[in-house]
Amino acid sequence: MRRYILLLLIGFAVSLTSCRNDFDFxxxxxxxxxxxxxxxxxxxxxxxxxxxxxxxxxxxxxxxxxxxxxxxxxxxxxxxxxxxxxxxxxxxxxxxxxxxxxxxxxxxxxxxxxxxxxxxxxxxxxxxxxxxxxxxxxxxxxxxxDAYFIFPQRTQNPDETYTYESLNLGLDDEGNPITIRGQYLDEADPINGNELHFNNTKPYVIYGYAAVPSTKTLVIDPGARVHFHAESGLIVANNASIHVNGAPSATAALENEVIFESDRLEPDFAEVPGQWGTLWLTQGSTDNQIKNLTIKNATVGILVSGNDGTGTPTLDLENTQIYNCSNVGILARTGNIEGRNVVINNCGEASFAGSFGGSYEFVHCTFANYWAVPNQTGIVLDDYDGTALYALTKANFKNCIIHTSSNLGISLQKEGSVFNYNFDHCLIKFADFSNQFTNNPLYAFSNASLFDTCIIATNSTVNKPDFKDATKNQLIIGEDSAAKGMADASYSTFNDILNNPRTGATDIGAYNWITFD
The missing domain is CATH 2.60.40.10 (Immunoglobulins)
Known part of the structure; x- marks a missing residue:
């Protein structure tokens, strides 16, 4: 009986299968x-x-x-x-x-x-x-x-692997050489011509690190576009310089702006952080001048390793924008920097970090940080172990906005006796909800020698900068901004970052206020 039922079931299944036409095409x-x-x-x-x-x-x-x-x-x-x-x-x-x-x-x-x-x-x-x-x-x-392509040469080994041209960055603690894949820029490259003069006729695409040789200067013309592959960047060597000669643009095409960004041109990658390395100013690089440059989607926008040992700024910045850095917008270690109309936003750790001391002066700058993950900040200052080598000799911020999506816009870490800083007519986000900094003299906002006529945003609704859209790096301020008309006009001796004149009661930050549409 059981065998008969089994045969009936098999026959029924076969008959169903023979009737199906699901796989007739x-x-x-x-x-x-x-x-x-x-x-x-x-x-x-x-x-x-x-x-x-x-x-x-x-x-x-x-x-x-x-x-x-x-x-x-x-x-x-x-x-x-x-x-x-x-x-x-x-x-x-x-x-x-x-x-x-x-x-x-x-x-x-x-x-x-x-x-x-x-x-x-x-x-x-x-x-x-x-x-x-x-x-x-x-x-x-x-x-x-079409583009100019700059990349390290490679040599095939007997085992069919490749050895790539590299740059020597010095020695590690054990005396072993530190190298990075890259090559020095050549004034007479057989394909690209003079690689120490970037023009605006077509973009430059860099693989690995392109280095400016000692005693040489990389000159970049207005309107130049420089694209970096993953783990790539620019290095300015000891006694070398970079001059970025961008200029104000008349249209939304930014025809005169110089732009550093990734070589991924698809819209989905337009605002993705960490796609390439950094612009690295090494110890001893000198006379670095940057005007009207936008840096996007790097790991560190500008890395400044030391200074040139003179009293003049190693790096002079004007009308410079840095966005979407997975680590820090400007990371300076014992640097010597002056900046006007510098705008930084959306960085994983800090917009500006003056680390290991140094000398810094920024006027009419906007240090925002609306990174999606908390605990990032706007400005970090420290003097490492407090020894004279790492003294913070100067950190002046005049007519600057320091505002973040996190609670604390500034972080001050003092170890030694020389730790000189001053915020003058600045709008600063500092929401100390737990009162952990109430008795910390570094954050004595009533001390005019440290915080002269500053506006403190103690939460997200008080003393707002009224950015147009900080999440999209639109940091121009509106007519409801607490920064409107509150700058010290004696520092307002140059146009705003959009080349609009500052007149009358001037505004804190890099932008003059506008009425939003």
Missing amino acids: ESSTGGLRFSKDTVYLDTVFTNIGSSTYTLKVYNKSDKNISIPKVQLAKGAASKYRMMVDGMPGKVFDNVELLAKDSMFIFIEVTADVADANPTDFLYTDQILFGEGPNTQKVELVTLIQ
């Missing part, structure tokens, strides 16, 4: 639907691969279909690459798609600027679905941008 007649009719692969540099983009293909019908061909219109010659059902290629036959189902197609491109349309530098192709009159198509478009 009909040839597609052109009824596919797509997530987009054009896939824009954004901008890529010549001969550098793009990110991977997706196209979703839908079968909305009640029938299983077989698409006779899915192919790139330019065939094997196309610079685009596809992956369909997990298989790479440029032509696919008989691609099956179940009823009411969908599939993903993944698309990439690597093309030379010579492959693009010479009038607009667009490189295009199509994905064709089907054959004959039932063919459907999706357009592919990307902008190819």
Whole structure:
């Protein structure tokens, strides 16, 4: 009896299977639907691969279909690459798609600027679905941008690995050399020409660290664009200099601004921190001058390791913006810096850190920090172990905004006897809810020798700077700002960061106030 029932069940299952037509496929007649009719692969540099983009293909019908061909219109010659059902290629036959189902197609491109349309530098192709009159198509478009490429040379080893050109950064505690992948910039490079003069004719893309040799100066013209690959940056060596000669721009295109950012040009990476290394001014670098420069998405925006041993600033900053650093906007160790109209925001630890002492003076600057994770701050000052070598000889902040999404906009860490700082006509966020700093003389806001005519924001609603949108690095202030008209006009001897004149009762921070739309 049991055997008879088992045979009946098997027979019933077989009969059901023989009646199914789920896996019968009909040839597609052109009824596919797509997530987009054009896939824009954004901008890529010549001969550098793009990110991977997706196209979703839908079968909305009640029938299983077989698409006779899915192919790139330019065939094997196309610079685009596809992956369909997990298989790479440029032509696919008989691609099956179940009823009411969908599939993903993944698309990439690597093309030379010579492959693009010479009038607009667009490189295009199509994905064709089907054959004959039932063919459907999706357009592919990307902008190819030519560039100067700066990268360390490599030598192949017998074991087929590579040894890369490197820079010597000194010795570690055990006397071993410290090296980093990179190369010195060359005044007569056979491909790029004079690499110590960055022009604005096309972007520069840097792999590894590009170093300015001793006694040389890297000059960067207005409107230049410099892009850094992951773990890359610029190093200014001992006795070397960098002069960034950006200028005010008349349009939103920032045609005269110099911009340092990542080589990832896709919109999804436009505000991602930590995509590249830093602009590193090493011990002994000298006469570094930066005007109208924007630094975005670095690990440390500017790293200043020491000073040149003279009384003049090792680094002079004017109209400089630094955003989205995963660590610190400006990290100075025993540095000597002067800055006017400096704006820093969204840094993982601090916007400005004057560490290991040094000498600093900032006028009409905005040190904001609206990093999404708490415990970041605006300004950090310390003198390390308090010895004379690390004395904080000067840290003056005049007409500056120091405001953060965390409670404490400033952090002062004193160990020695020489720890000189002064905040003059500044707006400072300092919300000491636990009263742990009430009796700390470093934060005696009533002491005019330390905090002269300062406005203290004791919580998020009192004495607000009224930034337009700090989370988006829009730090211009509005007419409700506590900073409006509260600056010491005797320091307001230069235009604001947008090149607007400061007149009458001037405003604290890098921007004049405006009426928001």
